[in-house]
Amino acid sequence: MSTQPSAPADVVPQPLLVRTVALDDLGDTAAVDPHDLLDLLPTERPLAWVRRGDGLVAWGETLRVEVGGADRFADAERAWQDVLARAIVRDEVQVPGSGPVAFGSFAFDERSAAGGVIVVPKVVVGRRGGRSWLTTITTGARLHPAPRLSDVVGPRVPPVDPGAVAYTDGAVSADGWRDVVARGIAAIRSGDVEKVVLARDVLARAEHPVDVRWALERLATEYPSCWTFSVDGLVGATPELLVRSEKGLVTSRVLAGTIRRTGDDAADLARAAILAHSSKDLEEHEYAVTSVAHALEPFCSSTNVPDVPFVLHLPNVLHLASDVTGVLSSPGGDAAHPSSLALAAALHPTAAVCGTPTVAARELIRSIEGMDRARYAGPVGWFGADGDGEWGIALRSAAIDPDDPRRVRLFAGCGVVAASDPAAELAESEAKLVPMRYALGRDASLG
Ligand SMILES: C=C(O[C@H]1C=CC=C(C(=O)O)[C@@H]1O)C(=O)O
Numbered sequence: 001m002s003t004q005p006s007a008p009a010d011v012v013p014q015p016l017l018v019r020t021v022a023l024d025d026l027g028d029t030a031a032v033d034p035h036d037l038l039d040l041l042p043t044e045r046p047l048a049w050v051r052r053g054d055g056l057v058a059w060g061e062t063l064r065v066e067v068g069g070a071d072r073f074a075d076a077e078r079a080w081q082d083v084l085a086r087a088i089v090r091d092e093v094q095v096p097g098s099g100p101v102a103f104g105s106f107a108f109d110e111r112s113a114a115g116g117v118i119v120v121p122k123v124v125v126g127r128r129g130g131r132s133w134l135t136t137i138t139t140g141a142r143l144h145p146a147p148r149l150s151d152v153v154g155p156r157v158p159p160v161d162p163g164a165v166a167y168t169d170g171a172v173s174a175d176g177w178r179d180v181v182a183r184g185i186a187a188i189r190s191g192d193v194e195k196v197v198l199a200r201d202v203l204a205r206a207e208h209p210v211d212v213r214w215a216l217e218r219l220a221t222e223y224p225s226c227w228t229f230s231v232d233g234l235v236g237a238t239p240e241l242l243v244r245s246e247k248g249l250v251t252s253r254v255l256a257g258t259i260r261r262t263g264d265d266a267a268d269l270a271r272a273a274i275l276a277h278s279s280k281d282l283e284e285h286e287y288a289v290t291s292v293a294h295a296l297e298p299f300c301s302s303t304n305v306p307d308v309p310f311v312l313h314l315p316n317v318l319h320l321a322s323d324v325t326g327v328l329s330s331p332g333g334d335a336a337h338p339s340s341l342a343l344a345a346a347l348h349p350t351a352a353v354c355g356t357p358t359v360a361a362r363e364l365i366r367s368i369e370g371m372d373r374a375r376y377a378g379p380v381g382w383f384g385a386d387g388d389g390e391w392g393i394a395l396r397s398a399a400i401d402p403d404d405p406r407r408v409r410l411f412a413g414c415g416v417v418a419a420s421d422p423a424a425e426l427a428e429s430e431a432k433l434v435p436m437r438y439a440l441g442r443d444a445s446l447g
Pocket of ligand 1: 197199240257258284319351352353395396411412413414416432
């Protein structure tokens with residue numbers, strides 16, 4: 001079923017029927033182990049949001065809403081609310097991620113034809129802190145009996161190796177991108193912006209159609225501290241959480257400021273110290289934290305913004321990181337909090353992916369970057385019936401060509417400030433492409 005933004009009643013003629021059961025109580029967990037969520041996924045259009053073994057995997061499409069333009073978030077939210085208003089829900093688990101769930105992914109730029117999409121799957125399996133559950137979502141007039149995992153999970157078909165992968169330039173060559181960064185630095189020095197984040201793409205062509213599960217498993221194993229995701233052909237493992245909203249508490253993991261790893265632990269510790277004291281990286285980071293703190297302020301009764309970032313260690317890079325938290329203000333009476341998607345919309349684009357000031361940086365990106373970012377660097381994640389959910393920034397990601405799944409577009413970007421150096425930014429962008437190259441590759445080594 002596919003709908004236009006408002007998902008009117010005549011397009012979803014029958015209510016959504018949602019049933020969640022605890023898997024621990026079903027007695028069929030031995031037959032199908034929900035321990036490894038990714039193992040449950042079928043080949044076709046898998047949906048995923050997992051980190052350290054917890055999260056959600058899903059498949060099938062009960063409902064799909066495509067949106068576009070500046071109102072893409074609000075339109076998606078309205079469609080979801082319309083559908084929920086008529087849903088019949090029996091949720092025996094009642095934890096974040098149980099009950100009705102929609103996955104979403106949205107374009108970075110409102111002008112992009114990529115727009116955005118929310119997908120309401122047919123089957124969702126969730127896991128959180130040792131508890132797991134199964135949700136089935138259909139349409140109809142009456143709730144179905146409690147589902148069993150073994151009824152909805154087919155025989156496991158191992159992910160297919162994409163074989164040899166050849167890489168070519170994307171919209172702008174590596175050399176050309178150095179010039180793009182130089183133009184960004186010139187714009188900063190002439191006072192047009194203080195910071196701009198510039199990105200590039202690289203095209204991959206695999207020998208065989210890319211099996212999303214192959215990439216997901218490699219990403220989740222190698223990058224356990226990242227959020228490994230798959231939504232409508234956009235795949236990745238992002239270290240940056242735009243917003244998590246749960247029971248009135250919001251969290252955002254802000255990253256900006258990067259140094260490549262060497263592969264040598266002692267040398268990397270020294271590099272972590274260099275990063276933590278680099279004025280160029282601290283400046284880059286400060287812009288990103290400020291943009292998130294300011295965007296959250298109107299929604300929160302209190303926020304906590306760390307004074308000093310910590311160094312996040314990933315296998316390919318080290319980042320300056322700050323976890324910003326807040327308590328959503330109660331608007332009075334029974335009024336609901338803004339949904340996690342509304343918060344994501346208010347936060348997007350942060351200075352970690354756009355720049356400072358936002359509008360001027362976005363204009364600069366449009367005029368010098370030379371490509372459409374599509375859904376790269378846009379919000380990706382999920383939300384539930386109460387609006388709570390998790391939205392990452394779609395970094396360390398790639399878009400699989402829906403018309404030819406052998407073709408994949410990989411993305412990476414870098415924050416640029418006055419002290420940036422184009423060659424160093426190019427090297428940093430290469431380091432940020434490592435996760436997706438690794439995800440596609442058979443033996444590609446890290447670093
Ligand atoms: C824009 C990207 O990274 C952002 C997140 C972390 C560190 C960044 C940096 O140091 O430039 C970027 O702001 C990307 O990975 O494509």
